[in-house]
Amino acid sequence: MSRLLYLLPFLLLACTSDEPTTEEKATFDRSAMLAHWADNLIVPAYQNFTAAARALDASVAAYAAAPSATTLTVARGEFETAYLSWQRLSPFMVGPGQELRLREQINVYPTDTARLLGQANDDLTLPSNIDVQGFPALDYYLYGTGDPARFATELSRLTARIVELSAAAEAAWTGGYRDTYVANSGNSATASVDRTVNVWLEWYERNLRAGKVGIPAGIFGSTPLPDRAEAPYHGGLSKTLFLEALDAADDFFSSDPSLAAYLDALEVRRDGELLSSRIRAQFRTARDRAAGLATDFATQVRTDNTAMLQLYDALQANVVLIKVDMLQALGINVDFVDADGD
Numbered sequence: 595m596s597r598l599l600y601l602l603p604f605l606l607l608a609c610t611s612d613e614p615t616t617e618e619k620a621t622f623d624r625s626a627m628l629a630h631w632a633d634n635l636i637v638p639a640y641q642n643f644t645a646a647a648r649a650l651d652a653s654v655a656a657y658a659a660a661p662s663a664t665t666l667t668v669a670r671g672e673f674e675t676a677y678l679s680w681q682r683l684s685p686f687m688v689g690p691g692q693e694l695r696l697r698e699q700i701n702v703y704p705t706d707t708a709r710l711l712g713q714a715n716d717d718l719t720l721p722s723n724i725d726v727q728g729f730p731a732l733d734y735y736l737y738g739t740g741d742p743a744r745f746a747t748e749l750s751r752l753t754a755r756i757v758e759l760s761a762a763a764e765a766a767w768t769g770g771y772r773d774t775y776v777a778n779s780g781n782s783a784t785a786s787v788d789r790t791v792n793v794w795l796e797w798y799e800r801n802l803r804a805g806k807v808g809i810p811a812g813i814f815g816s817t818p819l820p821d822r823a824e825a826p827y828h829g830g831l832s833k834t835l836f837l838e839a840l841d842a843a844d845d846f847f848s849s850d851p852s853l854a855a856y857l858d859a860l861e862v863r864r865d866g867e868l869l870s871s872r873i874r875a876q877f878r879t880a881r882d883r884a885a886g887l888a889t890d891f892a893t894q895v896r897t898d899n900t901a902m903l904q905l906y907d908a909l910q911a912n913v914v915l916i917k918v919d920m921l922q923a924l925g926i927n928v929d930f931v932d933a934d935g936d
Contacts, residue, residue, distance in 0.1 A: 622859040625779040627851040628786050631686075632772050635846060639683040640691075640764035646676040647760050651753040658746035669749075670736055674831060676756075677729050681838040683760075685797045685846060688790050689775060690766035696759050697801070698724045703824055705730035707738070710748070718755050727752055729825070738827030781925060788926050791853070795916060796930045798843055803909040806836045810895050811902040818899050820892035832891040837884060844877040853920065862923040864915070869923065873915050880908040 650672040657665040680701060687697050702724045709716070709726050716723045732752055735745045742749065767775075778786040804814070805824070812818035825831040848854050854870035862869040883905040888894040894902055921928060 622856050623851065624781075624787055624856075625776060627853075627856065628776045628779055628790075630849070630851050631790060631846070632767075632775055634849070636686045636688075637764075637767050637772060639679075639686060640760065640767055643676070643679045643683045644757070644760040644764045646672070646679040647753070647757045650676040651750070651757050654746075654749045654753045657742075658750055661743035661746065666736075666742060669742075673729075673732055673736055674828075677825070677831065677835060678838050680729065681835055682842045684801060684839065685794045685842055686790070687797070688786070688793050689771050690763040692793070694759055694763050695721075696763060697797075699759060700728040700756060701730065702728065703730035703733075703805075704822055704826065705734050707734055710734060718751075727755060729756075733825050733827045736827070737829065783927060783929060787924075788929075791921070791924075791926055792929045794843070794846055795921075795928070798909075798916070799913055802836070802839050802843060803906065803913065806832070806839065806891070807902060807906045807909060810891055811899055811906055812895075813903070813906055818895045818902075820895040823890070823892040823895065826892050828890075829892075830889040833884065833887055833889045833894075836891070837881070840877065840880060840884070844874070847877070847916075848874060853924075857920060857923060860923055862919070864919055869915065869919055873912060873920070876908065876912040876915060880905060880912070883908045 650669070653665070653669040653672040657669045683691075684697055684701065691697070698721070699718070704725070705728075706725045710731055716726055718727045732749065735749050735752075736742050739745060775786050778784075782788060808814060810819055810823040820826075823832050824835055846852070848870075854874065857870045858868060864872055883901070887901055887905065888897065891902065917928065
């Protein structure tokens with residue numbers, strides 16, 4: 595017995611590992627990550643989008659004042675630019691963007707064309723009118739009516755509303771909310787990291803994966819729904835919008851200091867590989883799947899829907915990696931409900 599007591603300190607010493615403890619591994623500057631998100635992703639996205647929306651509004655005003663093939667071409671070009679810019683902002687509806695319901699008022703599709711034609715003066719601030727405004731309504735007026743000049747007043751009203759919403763949210767972010775956002779760096783359901791990740795993930799599932807791909811491909815029903823593709827009247831923009839949104843998702847995850855760096859600081863692995871590497875690889879897989887698709891997703895669904903389903907599967911694979919593995923590792927709880935059985 596005395597011999598065992600004598601050896602006990604040495605046994606304890608032998609069991610001590612040089613591996614860092616969980617607390618040591620978990621060292622990561624969440625405030626720096628929030629500052630990066632705010633200063634390099636979110637605020638620039640608001641600034642760029644507001645500028646693009648103002649350019650669109652000005653081009654529509656010029657078209658309304660002097661309708662011609664030239665002014666229409668300019669307006670359509672600004673529409674495409676602003677719609678692409680929106681893809682970079684849509685993932686970040688935290689704080690002012692969420693309070694102003696930007697996403698609901700700027701890009702709910704398909705638009706209700708019957709109401710657009712019959713009730714052009716609806717109050718755009720009402721929740722019941724989210725499907726008669728924003729980019730989907732502009733898409734119909736500019737490309738789906740045959741004579742956009744007939745709807746010059748309506749076009750101007752819609753673009754002015756987009757500018758109003760975006761400028762208000764941008765002013766809030768640059769007028770003080772940015773500092774509040776970065777300072778809220780704790781680890782709780784209401785902290786900025788948890789809220790931003792949840793908002794981004796919900797956007798990834800519902801708007802990128804389901805809205806742009808799954809719903810048109812018929813994932814949630816018995817048949818494909820090509821009329822539910824984004825920008826159906828333009829006839830060649832939906833793939834470009836998807837790729838821009840996918841890049842926005844990847845940039846948020848990967849650009850340092852990022853969620854990828856956070857996972858690496860925790861040395862989070864899956865099947866022996868860094869989880870961040872697996873998630874990045876899955877973004878590349880989705881990009882590769884989309885590369886061969888038609889520029890118009892409605893056409894793709896009609897001609898070869900299998901390829902759309904394969905793109906959906908690639909996007910879905912990252913839902914599992916992010917929503918289960920990543921959130922568990924970072925101690926973030928999901929605060930939204932998705933009913934499609936993820």
